[in-house]
Amino acid sequence: MAKRLLTVLVLLSLVVSLVVPGAALAQGQGGGKAGTTLKDASVTATPHWYRDYDWTVTKTADPTSLTLEKGQSASVTFTITADRGEPVDTYEVTGQVCVRNGGERPTENLKIQVRLLYQTGGGPYRELVGWQLVDVSSKEVLGPGESYCYPYTIPFTPVAGASYKVDSKITITNHSGHLGKEFGPSPDSDSFKLPSSPEERDESATISDTLTCPSGFTCSPSGPWNWTVYDDWTGQLEITVTNDTVCNATVELVNAVTLTEDDSGQTHTASATVTITAPDCPTTPGGGMEGCTYTQGYWKNHPSAWPAGYSPDATFFDSGKTWRGVLWTPPRRGDEYYILAHQYIAAVLNVANGATAPDSVQAAIDAATAYFEDTSSASRDQVLAWADTLAQFNEGYLGPGHCTSSSGGGGSGKPRTGGPPNTIAPITPCDPTKKACSGPGNPRNIVKPRIKK
Structure with a gap:
């Protein structure tokens, strides 16, 4: 009886030693952790010959x-x-590696590798391009029952007359029966050859x-x-x-x-x-410019000839006087304000009457406008220099020339001919308190420069 009991215990011990490890393996090799499986693995491959x-x-x-x-x-x-x-000719093979999680657990540490093999003359396939990783970042984990295809590209240098195929390895570290190790299927693509002609790009x-x-x-x-x-x-x-x-x-x-x-x-x-x-526009009197000009004296004595939009009785800026009143106000003691105002009024009326103003004259008009509007300041010499430029314009030395006596007040007459040459020496401002004064500082008038005949 004791002998039979001993025999039963030995047999029971053997059964436990065989069954328990298998059960542990099925449950994750004793760790109590279940694995998953990879199924339906496949690889596609399409060759390309590009001419760029x-x-x-x-x-x-x-x-x-x-x-x-x-x-x-x-x-x-x-x-x-x-x-x-x-x-430039280039060659590559493109395709997808597809796989399905056939288990009930999410995959862990999914990794896919591909390589290119070639065959010539019916011999064995040999490696042409070694293993390279496929980007799995678009789907790093496959859930239970989930499938996904991962694209790849392999550039290569062709071998004459060869056939090709793509080999792959798909591994996870929680595959049933191989927990903790990289394990999975290794599908190959169908064999292929290069296209007979390139695709031009x-x-x-x-x-x-x-x-x-x-x-x-x-x-x-x-x-x-x-x-x-x-x-x-x-x-x-x-x-x-x-x-x-x-x-x-x-x-x-x-x-x-x-x-x-x-x-x-x-x-x-x-x-x-x-x-x-x-270059500068012509400044020779009448040199392609329109109209003609009158002096300040003309405008002072012919208020009915003032162009439309300009009234002799309008107030001249903040002077407290009318435009014509300013013309009749002498620049006592060489007052540069009125010296400039006389020439400014004449120049503005001449331009409004159709006379073309050269760039230098227009610049002087703009500067004088800002001065009278009290939006800019200027030295006495600068003010007198503007007056000098405008005086030369009004008197016909710059621009289209002075109007003839037959032209009337409409600005339709012809420029006076036989005037001074194109280049005129500038007039140097002087001190009007001195007896000898022949420049724009003269309170009586602005003296014309001497012109060589």
């Missing part, structure tokens, strides 16, 4: 600088050159061209322009530039081009600039 082109674009201008007086025109030629580089490009014409100028034609090119290409734009209104300035004419590669969308830009200098 890269482009450059340049632009030049001829000439690169111009001098254009007001009213003048000139031609500019812009040249656009687009170069398509030599083709960026074999064409679009060119867009724009012209920025400076203010005061007219450019013809003015654009924009667009072309599609398929190879090396050169184009030219003939632009006529006309100076409509600009004097005494330097501006830029800019022609810009953008080349866009049609497949990749990569852009390349270039531009060319023409510097245009506009």
